[in-house]
Amino acid sequence: MTAIAGHMPATRKPGALGIHSIGGFVLAVPEVSRAQDFYGAFGLDARAQGNQLNLHTMADGYRWGRVVEGGRKHMHHVTLHAFEEDMPRFKSQIEGMGLRLLDPPAGFDSNGLWLRDPDGLLLEIRVGEKTSPDEKTPIILKPTEGGLRNAPYRRHVEREVPRRLSHILMFTPDVPRAIAFYSRVLGMRLSDRSGDFVAFMHAIHGSDHHVMAFVKSAAPGLHHLSWDMPSLASIGLGAMWMADRGFAHGWGFGRHVLGSNYFHYIQDPWGSWSEYSADIDHVPASMEWEGIDHPMEDSFYLWGPNPPEDFVANTEA
Ligand SMILES: [Fe+2]
Numbered sequence: 484m485t486a487i488a489g490h491m492p493a494t495r496k497p498g499a500l501g502i503h504s505i506g507g508f509v510l511a512v513p514e515v516s517r518a519q520d521f522y523g524a525f526g527l528d529a530r531a532q533g534n535q536l537n538l539h540t541m542a543d544g545y546r547w548g549r550v551v552e553g554g555r556k557h558m559h560h561v562t563l564h565a566f567e568e569d570m571p572r573f574k575s576q577i578e579g580m581g582l583r584l585l586d587p588p589a590g591f592d593s594n595g596l597w598l599r600d601p602d603g604l605l606l607e608i609r610v611g612e613k614t615s616p617d618e619k620t621p622i623i624l625k626p627t628e629g630g631l632r633n634a635p636y637r638r639h640v641e642r643e644v645p646r647r648l649s650h651i652l653m654f655t656p657d658v659p660r661a662i663a664f665y666s667r668v669l670g671m672r673l674s675d676r677s678g679d680f681v682a683f684m685h686a687i688h689g690s691d692h693h694v695m696a697f698v699k700s701a702a703p704g705l706h707h708l709s710w711d712m713p714s715l716a717s718i719g720l721g722a723m724w725m726a727d728r729g730f731a732h733g734w735g736f737g738r739h740v741l742g743s744n745y746f747h748y749i750q751d752p753w754g755s756w757s758e759y760s761a762d763i764d765h766v767p768a769s770m771e772w773e774g775i776d777h778p779m780e781d782s783f784y785l786w787g788p789n790p791p792e793d794f795v796a797n798t799e800a
Pocket residue numbers: 650652707709758760
């Protein structure tokens with residue numbers, strides 16, 4: 484269970500300093516109305532509030548994201564959640580490293596700690612709910628039965644929607660530098676990497692195999708936002724639903740090697756991607772996961788169609 488459900492205290496690795504989850508993100512795009520079409524179709528509760536859009540998961544109402552109008556598409560900032568008792572240590576650690584703490588950006592007042600990663604991405608560390616799962620989230624497998632037509636008619640199918648944000652994958656010109664920063668400053672750990680091309684990092688207090696991930700590019704940028712889905716069927720149905728609404732360009736159905744998750748990516752209106760993901764590996768708080776460097780051929784996907792040519796094109800470069 485996660486603390487978000489409010490039933491039991493979140494897991495933590497005793498004594499160790501590290502953020503425990505992604506609290507949310509703010510994405511800037513040229514046209515917020517396009518974002519409402521896209522994320523609404525994707526299965527999020529996309530609510531307009533003034534000239535911004537709030538992205539909530541349907542079942543629990545949690546607000547994962549905000550979309551604001553802001554010229555070219557870019558990640559405005561990412562908020563990382565930490566335990567309250569760790570905040571003074573984060574502050575002294577950041578200052579001890581000679582990193583500059585910043586004022587909150589206009590319109591986003593908070594008592595969090597604001598700083599930029601080496602690529603200039605604005606980050607906020609603040610006290611918040613542990614949104615990362617304490618244990619592996621099981622996927623729902625509906626058993627089929629003999630003597631029955633097990634698949635429903637299309638018109639009778641009930642759509643399943645994302646349960647939570649799983650991870651954010653960013654482009655970076657320097658993957659080792661990103662690993663070093665997110666480890667030393669935010670207390671995350673490497674889960675898996677493939678040389679200097681791609682790296683996946685987990686949060687130490689129990690999280691998905693990756694919460695933040697980085698892939699090499701000429702410039703910084705957003706590659707994808709990944710959303711946890713309840714079942715394999717819901718990934719296929721989600722992709723079909725998006726295609727029927729004009730969002731057909733994607734990659735999937737497939738399965739990754741690093742993270743083991745099943746996926747289907749849909750391209751958003753700005754050339755980055757939203758991923759339907761299911762059954763991603765989990766790193767419990769009680770475990771020391773050993774980050775391994777994998778051969779390139781094993782870094783990408785186990786099976787699936789060939790990725791589209793623009794899958795790792797960075798529209799912010
Ligand atoms: Fe992903």
